[in-house]
């Protein structure tokens with residue numbers, strides 16, 4: 001499949017997380033809607049209220065099944081507003097959805113909801129993960145059976161409000177020549193419901209081994225972490241936010257440090273860019289979104305998929321987005 005394909009033409013879906021469960025591809029997107037809230041740097045216009053799940057056993061032309069609403073903001077006891085990008089992991093036949101949501105103090109926390117089926121519905125836990133903050137959880141099940149949760153996002157994602165897992169009195173971004181704010185990673189607890197350890201920084205270094213700086217906004221982490229493995233190598237990919245790229249860095253373990261490798265996806269139409277990378281039936285795919293169908297309305301995004309190619313040295317061939 002060399003040409004990108006829209007997956008859910010009848011609705012606005014974004015921020016895909018994708019996994020293979022029971023031999024099928026399951027897609028867990030954010031569900032965009034027209035809320036009428038004006039656009040701002042805080043992301044208030046992304047006022048999503050529920051999640052749908054989609055599945056297919058033929059990504060190259062087969063039907064994509066919509067399993068309907070699987071979790072709604074009204075189901076979450078601690079909910080304030082804004083259900084942003086989620087992810088789902090399977091352990092021992094149970095499915096755990098990790099979702100960012102603002103609590104009643106307008107602080108993003110990460111909640112967990114549980115299901116017996118990858119297609120939901122998901123039942124939320126009474127409280128968010130203890131010590132959780134910021135947005136965009138993504139879970140890796142490593143080959144040894146350990147689960148790692150990656151998370152974080154700047155600006156509206158509130159990561160600049162924290163250092164060393166503690167809330168700051170005054171949120172701040174580092175100066176341009178200081179190390180950029182990293183995503184975070186933590187091993188999950190055995191019951192999948194809490195962090196199993198204090199979250200650690202996901203450090204990305206340049207070819208010379210120096211951490212990327214905050215001013216290096218063409219390469220530094222902004223939001224949308226995703227982790228996959230290819231030929232035993234850990235690929236940490238992410239959005240650069242205000243430069244609108246999906247970039248990647250590689251390492252030899254789930255915590256890093258990772259070395260910056262390049263651009264996976266150049267800017268798409270719309271401010272945000274967000275993705276998942278998954279192997280299915282021997283091919284690799286990049287799931288992502290853009291705002292072409294909504295005429296560029298940045299809060300109404302549409303889900304897409306395109307094949308991803310690796311070179312023999314493990315580098316990824318750059319895909320050109322719709323903003324070129």
Ligand code: FUB
Nearest residue numbers: 046084085223224272274
């Ligand atoms: O969907 C809301 C936010 O937009 C996500 O959490 C970010 O990754 C960006 O795609």
